Amino acid sequence: MASSQSLIFIHVGQGGVQFGSAFWELLSLEHGLTKDGKFQRRNVFSEPSGPLASSNLKLNTFFMEGPQGRQVPRALFLDLDPTSIEGVRNKNQIFNSNQLMSWKEDASSNYARGYYSQNVEATMSRIQDLAEASDKLEGFVLCRSLGGGTGSGFGSLILKNLAEAYPKLTKVTVDIVPSTSFSTTATEAYNTVLATHSSIENADVTFLFENEALLDQCRQNLGLKEPKINNLNNLMAQIMSAVTSCIHIDGNINRSLGEIKSNLVPYSRLHFPILSFAPILPPENTQTWRNFDTLLMEVLNDGNQVVKTDPLTSERNMAINFMYRGQMTLADANSIDAALVENSKMYSNKLKFVDWVPKDLKAGVCPGRSTPLPKGEIYTRTNALLLMKNTTAVSASFTKMLHRFGPLYARKSFVHWYLQEGMEESEFSEAKNDLIGLIREYHECAKGTNVSRPSSKILSEFKVKH
Numbered sequence: 001m002a003s004s005q006s007l008i009f010i011h012v013g014q015g016g017v018q019f020g021s022a023f024w025e026l027l028s029l030e031h032g033l034t035k036d037g038k039f040q041r042r043n044v045f046s047e048p049s050g051p052l053a054s055s056n057l058k059l060n061t062f063f064m065e066g067p068q069g070r071q072v073p074r075a076l077f078l079d080l081d082p083t084s085i086e087g088v089r090n091k092n093q094i095f096n097s098n099q100l101m102s103w104k105e106d107a108s109s110n111y112a113r114g115y116y117s118q119n120v121e122a123t124m125s126r127i128q129d130l131a132e133a134s135d136k137l138e139g140f141v142l143c144r145s146l147g148g149g150t151g152s153g154f155g156s157l158i159l160k161n162l163a164e165a166y167p168k169l170t171k172v173t174v175d176i177v178p179s180t181s182f183s184t185t186a187t188e189a190y191n192t193v194l195a196t197h198s199s200i201e202n203a204d205v206t207f208l209f210e211n212e213a214l215l216d217q218c219r220q221n222l223g224l225k226e227p228k229i230n231n232l233n234n235l236m237a238q239i240m241s242a243v244t245s246c247i248h249i250d251g252n253i254n255r256s257l258g259e260i261k262s263n264l265v266p267y268s269r270l271h272f273p274i275l276s277f278a279p280i281l282p283p284e285n286t287q288t289w290r291n292f293d294t295l296l297m298e299v300l301n302d303g304n305q306v307v308k309t310d311p312l313t314s315e316r317n318m319a320i321n322f323m324y325r326g327q328m329t330l331a332d333a334n335s336i337d338a339a340l341v342e343n344s345k346m347y348s349n350k351l352k353f354v355d356w357v358p359k360d361l362k363a364g365v366c367p368g369r370s371t372p373l374p375k376g377e378i379y380t381r382t383n384a385l386l387l388m389k390n391t392t393a394v395s396a397s398f399t400k401m402l403h404r405f406g407p408l409y410a411r412k413s414f415v416h417w418y419l420q421e422g423m424e425e426s427e428f429s430e431a432k433n434d435l436i437g438l439i440r441e442y443h444e445c446a447k448g449t450n451v452s453r454p455s456s457k458i459l460s461e462f463k464v465k466h
């Protein structure tokens with residue numbers, strides 16, 4: 001089996017943990033593993049035609065050897081209250097018990113409670129154990145929801161500690177952005193802005209998943225009338241499997257977190273590429289091969305993005321990567337690459353680049369197809385295309401965050417809950433100004449000027465009160 005670098009996944013808070021449960025169920029199936037980490041006779045890569053050699057699977061990137069030849073995910077699940085961790089323990093027997101950490105009381109939707117949690121030492125020590133079990137550790141993927149107190153606050157504390165303890169390793173965050181339709185607590189607006197501030201500072205790449213965009217996809221593309229949280233998580237799992245497909249299977253680009261970063265992030269702060277994936281079809285489909293032009297049209301459709309952008313705002317890209325996922329040999333990659341570049345001329349309005357970077361359009365192929373989850377709601381027995389674009393249009397997501405934060409902060413509602421936990425009030429304005437600065441940097445890129453530091457002038461433009 002090919003030897004490769006390894007990654008550690010850290011799932012924090014209910015959203016991070018529940019997404020992780022779906023993600024590892026899928027990844028285990030893709031690697032031909034049973035629920036308890038043993039090898040199945042057949043796996044997705046041996047069916048239905050053109051078997052890929054198992055050497056294509058870089059098993060030890062995501063899994064490590066456990067007792068009795070079991071494969072164990074390189075992952076840690078953390079929640080300040082036990083409920084979501086119990087859910088993982090009951091559903092996925094693949095984890096060792098020391099990979100599932102929980103405590104007694106949640107952070108009550110309060111970033112500060114999560115951030116000032118006393119449990120970080122125990123957590124960092126468990127992360128160190130996992131790091132020591134990895135020969136060639138490349139980096140970390142921290143997955144959390146931004147809305148609650150644990151994912152936002154405790155997640156940000158862990159991210160800061162990772163940046164200090166492992167400065168040379170790549171840090172990626174998967175940040176779930178709360179939707180007003182699912183949201184139950186007013187403080188989500190604060191937690192989202194405070195946690196995004198930490199992702200701007202301490203992550204190398206952040207993949208935003210807006211629950212609102214995922215809900216729309218479940219309704220429109222999958223025909224689900226009332227999507228549930230697990231529908232959203234299964235969709236995210238398929239997309240994150242595609243993002244990391246060349247890392248955990250094989251392929252010709254984005255074979256490591258570092259490569260994803262260098263392919264997509266020309267400026268360190270502007271590290272929020274938007275993901276768009278196709279096809280997203282309900283399970284009753286029978287198509288086993290999808291026309292490439294159709295896939296391209298679908299990923300360029302805003303409705304397939306996991307971040308909702310404003311179609312009326314002109315966007316500019318800093319980097320674009322297409323990742324084709326399907327059964328083919330790597331020798332075909334070059335011809336796909338040429339077809340992609342040729343076809344994408346038709347969509348030149350969607351694929352405009354900022355003036356000051358060379359047109360950075362890359363296309364890659366991962367030969368391993370995805371696999372359906374049992375009773376899954378997404379059809380996967382076909383080829384697929386993932387688009388990752390570092391576009392100025394992502395600023396729409398930060399603007400929405402500030403629009404929810406602004407009115408609440410203007411009244412200073414609930415601020416005392418945060419101060420009681422030890423936070424300084426200045427941290428609110430620091431976080432807010434950081435997002436405003438980021439939006440401004442994206443706007444300047446779209447206009448063609450170079451990136452500069454934040455200024456307070458932008459406050460009025462985004463209707464954020466001082």
Ligand SMILES: Nc1nc2c(ncn2[C@@H]2O[C@H](COP(=O)(O)OP(=O)(O)OP(=O)(O)O)[C@@H](O)[C@H]2O)c(=O)[nH]1
Pocket residue numbers: 012013014015016018019079080106107108109110145146147148149150151152176177178179182183184188211229232233
């Ligand atoms: N996509 C997705 N969103 C989730 C999930 N669970 C919760 N959310 C969203 O995340 C926000 C709440 O965050 P949680 O992850 O429940 O909170 P937490 O991190 O556990 O923090 P506390 O419970 O406050 O300590 C809400 O907006 C939910 O809609 C999930 O499994 N998937």
Ligand SMILES: [Mg+2]
Pocket residue numbers: 013014079081106107148150
């Ligand atoms: Mg919770």
